[in-house]
Amino acid sequence: MIKIITLFFIFLSLSYGSSIGTITSGKIDRFEHAYALVTRGDQVITVEDLGFKIKKNDTIKTFRKSKVKITLKDNTIIKIGRRSTLKIEKYLYNANNSEGNIANLKVENGTFQIKTGKIGDSSPKNFKIKTKFSTIGLRG
Amino acid sequence: MRYLLFIILFVSNILATVISGNQGKVCVLGGSISVSAGGVSQNVNSGEITFIGKNKTPTKARKIRNGDLNDIEEELNMSSSRRFIYLKFPNMEYKIAKKIRSKLIRKGIKRSDIKLVKYSTKTRIKLKKIPLSSIRKIYPAHYKAAIKFYKNPKNNKRTVSYKLNKKQLQIYHKMNVY
Numbered sequence: 001m002i003k004i005i006t007l008f009f010i011f012l013s014l015s016y017g018s019s020i021g022t023i024t025s026g027k028i029d030r031f032e033h034a035y036a037l038v039t040r041g042d043q044v045i046t047v048e049d050l051g052f053k054i055k056k057n058d059t060i061k062t063f064r065k066s067k068v069k070i071t072l073k074d075n076t077i078i079k080i081g082r083r084s085t086l087k088i089e090k091y092l093y094n095a096n097n098s099e100g101n102i103a104n105l106k107v108e109n110g111t112f113q114i115k116t117g118k119i120g121d122s123s124p125k126n127f128k129i130k131t132k133f134s135t136i137g138l139r140g
Numbered sequence: 141m142r143y144l145l146f147i148i149l150f151v152s153n154i155l156a157t158v159i160s161g162n163q164g165k166v167c168v169l170g171g172s173i174s175v176s177a178g179g180v181s182q183n184v185n186s187g188e189i190t191f192i193g194k195n196k197t198p199t200k201a202r203k204i205r206n207g208d209l210n211d212i213e214e215e216l217n218m219s220s221s222r223r224f225i226y227l228k229f230p231n232m233e234y235k236i237a238k239k240i241r242s243k244l245i246r247k248g249i250k251r252s253d254i255k256l257v258k259y260s261t262k263t264r265i266k267l268k269k270i271p272l273s274s275i276r277k278i279y280p281a282h283y284k285a286a287i288k289f290y291k292n293p294k295n296n297k298r299t300v301s302y303k304l305n306k307k308q309l310q311i312y313h314k315m316n317v318y
Contacts, residue, residue, distance in 0.1 A: 067215070067216065079216045080216075081162075081212075081215030081216050082215060107163075109163065110162065110163070110215070111160075111161070111162040111211075111212050111215040111216060112159075112160070112161060112162070112216075113158070113159070113160040113161075113212070113216050114157075114158070114159050114160075115156050115157070115158045115170075116156050116157045116158075116171070117156070120156065120157055120171075121156070124157075129159065131161070131162075131163055131166070131192070132163045132194075133163065133177050133192045133193060133194055133195075133196070134166065134175050134176060134177035134192045134198060135175075135176045135177070136159060136166060136173050136174070136175050136176075137173065137174045137176070138157050138171065138172075138173055138174075139171075139172040139173060139174055139183065
């Protein structure tokens with residue numbers, strides 16, 4: 001019984017450990033047909049409600065009626081508008097060791113607003129945002 | 141200890157860089173960034189904006205003006221549902237229509253949203269489905285009326301449409317359109 005409980009908690013921590021952020025708010029409502037799609041490897045997942053966990057290398061796509069706000073582990077807040085695509089190319093955050101922290105985001109389409117969190121504060125050179133025609137870096 | 145934590149949180153919030161933009165422009169609302177395109181880097185500080193495009197280098201950063209962020213704010217407003225407006229103008233001379241069009245562009249309305257339709261000797265301006273927030277300072281009375289229209293839940297799926305008259309144009313644009 002104890003083994004089962006221990007295994008359960010390990011499994012929980014692993015599954016939560018691999019997520020790097022959450023869709024915390026936005027215009028996502030299945031009754032209004034406001035969906036977002038998350039591409040994860042070969043999988044395409046429909047996001048119908050808030051609280052969806054985001055993982056590394058996910059691509060989040062919004063459509064005509066949907067908009068999302070994502071909060072990452074280091075408190076970076078990303079808002080994307082309608083008909084937008086956000087790809088999390090690289091993300092590594094370790095609260096104890098800021099040297100290896102890195103965040104590379106790509107906004108392939110649409111509108112965005114990004115408020116940097118701890119990675120932007122401690123390692124601004126490792127925080128990059130790419131759009132279709134430009135690359136944005138922080139000046140520390 | 142509690143005060144120290146509060147100070148750290150407060151300072152880290154100030155340190156945060158806030159960047160808004162789309163595929164054509166990038167603006168900084170807090171902090172400082174560097175925008176690179178076409179082999180050229182442009183520094184953009186807080187309160188500034190730069191424009192980017194396909195095969196183009198970023199423009200020199202300038203201060204954010206009224207209207208620069210209307211489309212971005214409208215897109216990122218998480219609580220807004222469709223809030224658009226159609227505006228029609230009375231018939232007028234083509235030269236006056238052009239002047240009003242350039243005034244509207246200066247105030248933040250996109251050129252592609254302004255249509256000039258010629259009817260024999262006169263021209264009519266049509267603003268097709270523009271974000272409601274963009275007319276807040278240009279036509280405040282119509283903005284307030286549209287907000288009231290959209291407060292009614294029955295109008296959620298409709299788009300409000302108004303026709304301005306010549307007197308209103310004289311007041312708002314200080315131009316004689318007769």
